Amino acid sequence: MKTDLSRRTLLCGFSAALATIGLPMAATAEKTGNPLFATAFMEGERFGMAILDSEGELLHRIALPGRGHDVTADSTGRHLVAFARRPGTFAVAVNRQKGSEPKVFACPPTRHFYGHGLFIDDDRLLVATENDYENGIGVLGLYDATDGFRRIGEWSSHGVGPHDLVMSPDGRSLIVANGGMETHPDFGRQILNLASMEPSLAFIDVADGSLKEKHTLPPDWARLSTRHMDITQDGQVFVGCQWQGEAAACPPLLLSFALGEDRREYDLGELAPRLDGYVGSVSVNQNEGQVAITSPHGDLAIMLDAGSGRVIGLQEGVDICGVAPLSGGFLTSSGTGRFGDHELKPIAFDNHILAL
Amino acid sequence: MTFRAFAIVAIMAFGSMPFVPASGRAADSSDAAVRAVLTDAVENFFRPGYRRVQDRAAAMGNAVEALCTEAGDERLQKTRAAFAEAVSAWSRMETVRFGPILHQNAAERLYFFPDRRGIGLRQVQGVLAKKDETATAADTLAAKSVALQGLGTLEFLLFGTGAEEMAANGDSFRCRFAEAVTARVEATAATVANEWSEPGGIANRFANPDSAYADFRTQEDSLRALLGTFTNGLELIADARIVPFLGGDENKARPKAAAWWRAGLTGDALAQNLGGLSELYDEAGMQRLLPTENSNLSSEIRFEFANAQRALSGIDQPLPKLAEDEKDRSPVAYLLIVTRSLRSLFAERFAGAIGLVAGFSSLDGD
Numbered sequence: 001m002k003t004d005l006s007r008r009t010l011l012c013g014f015s016a017a018l019a020t021i022g023l024p025m026a027a028t029a030e031k032t033g034n035p036l037f038a039t040a041f042m043e044g045e046r047f048g049m050a051i052l053d054s055e056g057e058l059l060h061r062i063a064l065p066g067r068g069h070d071v072t073a074d075s076t077g078r079h080l081v082a083f084a085r086r087p088g089t090f091a092v093a094v095n096r097q098k099g100s101e102p103k104v105f106a107c108p109p110t111r112h113f114y115g116h117g118l119f120i121d122d123d124r125l126l127v128a129t130e131n132d133y134e135n136g137i138g139v140l141g142l143y144d145a146t147d148g149f150r151r152i153g154e155w156s157s158h159g160v161g162p163h164d165l166v167m168s169p170d171g172r173s174l175i176v177a178n179g180g181m182e183t184h185p186d187f188g189r190q191i192l193n194l195a196s197m198e199p200s201l202a203f204i205d206v207a208d209g210s211l212k213e214k215h216t217l218p219p220d221w222a223r224l225s226t227r228h229m230d231i232t233q234d235g236q237v238f239v240g241c242q243w244q245g246e247a248a249a250c251p252p253l254l255l256s257f258a259l260g261e262d263r264r265e266y267d268l269g270e271l272a273p274r275l276d277g278y279v280g281s282v283s284v285n286q287n288e289g290q291v292a293i294t295s296p297h298g299d300l301a302i303m304l305d306a307g308s309g310r311v312i313g314l315q316e317g318v319d320i321c322g323v324a325p326l327s328g329g330f331l332t333s334s335g336t337g338r339f340g341d342h343e344l345k346p347i348a349f350d351n352h353i354l355a356l
Numbered sequence: 357m358t359f360r361a362f363a364i365v366a367i368m369a370f371g372s373m374p375f376v377p378a379s380g381r382a383a384d385s386s387d388a389a390v391r392a393v394l395t396d397a398v399e400n401f402f403r404p405g406y407r408r409v410q411d412r413a414a415a416m417g418n419a420v421e422a423l424c425t426e427a428g429d430e431r432l433q434k435t436r437a438a439f440a441e442a443v444s445a446w447s448r449m450e451t452v453r454f455g456p457i458l459h460q461n462a463a464e465r466l467y468f469f470p471d472r473r474g475i476g477l478r479q480v481q482g483v484l485a486k487k488d489e490t491a492t493a494a495d496t497l498a499a500k501s502v503a504l505q506g507l508g509t510l511e512f513l514l515f516g517t518g519a520e521e522m523a524a525n526g527d528s529f530r531c532r533f534a535e536a537v538t539a540r541v542e543a544t545a546a547t548v549a550n551e552w553s554e555p556g557g558i559a560n561r562f563a564n565p566d567s568a569y570a571d572f573r574t575q576e577d578s579l580r581a582l583l584g585t586f587t588n589g590l591e592l593i594a595d596a597r598i599v600p601f602l603g604g605d606e607n608k609a610r611p612k613a614a615a616w617w618r619a620g621l622t623g624d625a626l627a628q629n630l631g632g633l634s635e636l637y638d639e640a641g642m643q644r645l646l647p648t649e650n651s652n653l654s655s656e657i658r659f660e661f662a663n664a665q666r667a668l669s670g671i672d673q674p675l676p677k678l679a680e681d682e683k684d685r686s687p688v689a690y691l692l693i694v695t696r697s698l699r700s701l702f703a704e705r706f707a708g709a710i711g712l713v714a715g716f717s718s719l720d721g722d
Contacts, residue, residue, distance in 0.1 A: 069722065136472075184472055186472075186599070187596050188596070189591070190596040194463075195464035195468070195502045223458075245459075246454075246455065246459050246571070247572075248558075248571040273570045273573055274573070351722060
């Protein structure tokens with residue numbers, strides 16, 4: 001797919017951007033009733049998960065034992081789980097209504113979390129992407145949400161280095177981005193298989209963990225790590241990638257997939273190199289039919305029409321990464337403490353925002 | 357009007373989005389000064405450094421050829437010495453992870469490490485056991501696993517189990533395999549060196565960035581790559597070269613997890629890893645990037661590099677074995693501390709001084 005980047009398109013894009021990215025539509029709304037979000041953060045030496053509203057009002061904070069990454073919620077939005085950033089091993093579950101003590105649980109020895117998970121089976125199970133690092137394979141840890149998040153088993157992620165995961169709109173497929181990168185805690189963040197990476201997107205049967213369909217990438221794109229994603233109501237999975245190869249040969253960083261369909265690639269034209277080979281977050285706004293990607297390396301967020309792939313908005317900002325849908329567009333956050341259009345220094349926000 | 361400028365103007369004009377200039381680079385590091393640093397990095401370090409790897413690989417190839425023509429202990433020793441020279445030249449450039457070294461797995465072709473599950477070793481042993489003749493010609497070897505084509509394979513052939521065969525029989529399968537591997541190492545090194553020498557190629561794009569380039573559009577892009585050689589390189593040295601064999605204590609030391617343990621070159625390679633970065637800092641004249649108020653930082657950086665070299669020069673035994681002894685391991689533990697301290701100096705202080713601090717979200721890419 002070729003994105004039209006004519007000057008006219010860009011002009012249209014900016015007017016759209018003003019109404020959306022970084023400009024909460026609730027700007028004039030009363031505090032109560034503002035949309036709520038959850039995100040991991042760091043403040044000084046402390047880490048936590050925060051619930052904020054679109055006006056940057058910090059409503060709740062929950063301490064985390066270490067640096068968090070993403071937060072997931074059950075279908076009611078009452079139960080939240082924050083995951084440790086890789087190679088962390090803790091997760092913290094919170095019941096927003098009961099006000100009970102957060103429940104801290106861990107993945108087993110020889111596994112670490114990748115920082116993402118989601119609830120399945122009518123909220124009874126929590127699935128988390130994990131690294132079976134002694135064997136260098138990806139797994140999905142299964143935790144019983146009705147029994148203190150006891151780990152009851154695991155499925156294969158059908159690839160190496162599973163990162164983000166989403167559920168299909170019909171609730172039948174778990175879709176996992178197997179980034180392809182093998183790491184091991186004994187070697188810090190070093191990628192151990194750069195010469196043999198096989199990134200993929202796996203559609204997995206949510207009933208039994210079996211593989212329904214696996215999308216691999218062309219050989220020239222072996223170092224294109226599929227990483228973060230979101231899905232539209234009609235099942236189009238937008239995947240933001242991170243390139244581990246030579247910058248001059250960077251493939252498209254935004255791809256989309258659907259069950260039974262060919263991969264789509266989004267050529268962002270002159271904007272592409274400005275992502276610096278790195279997409280940190282992907283978010284879909286279902287109501288508006290838009291998708292946004294962010295690059296904290298490139299200090300850039302790009303908003304596209306989800307159907308046509310046309311670029312319709314941009315936002316520049318230092319270390320911009322967190323992004324979540326908001327009426328009319330998206331709200332973004334940064335590692336420098338910006339949340340929407342509010343500065344909350346000395347808080348630094350982690351890569352993702354969950355809209356509650 | 358360029359697209360980038362247009363974007364910034366448009367956003368600022370409406371003033372409704374939080375906008376912070378993407379580039380906070382120190383005002384006193386002028387374009388010309390930055391260009392001088394980038395150019396010197398190319399001319400004084402990247403180009404000669406990669407060419408040296410190629411030259412040392414060629415010399416090693418000659419030594420292997422001589423050994424295979426007329427085997428003998430003396431020639432094996434000469435070949436081992438030539439191998440050490442090649443390892444030394446490579447180790448000096450090893451921490452550079454941008455540009456042509458990322459192309460076609462060049463870094464892994466030159467040295468497949470770490471090899472946590474022993475994949476490369478098993479493949480080498482498999483070739484030797486089967487006497488796979490396709491591994492004895494450079495062109496057919498090129499199509500095989502990258503783990504078979506580099507210095508790690510040569511290390512096993514020259515120093516591993518059965519290496520004495522090289523001194524006894526020049527016409528051995530092992531010797532012919534070694535000849536093919538040296539040819540592959542030289543070819544890979546030549547490709548990387550040639551790409552750095554190509555007019556209008558990576559060197560020009562790096563030193564004279566332009567918005568038309570996909571890789572280096574601004575000087576900030578080039579500076580990030582240059583600085584990344586230090587921050588990522590020092591992280592690689594700490595996490596993938598020292599920690600794996602040092603372990604948390606003497607009981608967790610794993611001498612055979614060290615790079616080049618068979619050849620006894622662990623310490624020398626580490627000295628070259630760190631020495632290469634020190635050389636890059638000086639040869640590029642990176643102190644010129646620092647604002648006056650941060651000029652002391654260069655002294656601190658040089659002091660720490662000197663500490664690292666001093667720690668290594670005081671050790672006269674193979675490093676991996678030392679790690680198993682509570683007292684003897686302390687210089688290696690100290691080297692790890694110095695390496696991490698150097699990383700902090702670059703990642704936090706140097707980057708901050710020149711306005712390139714990576715934010716919380718972009719650190720530790722995830």
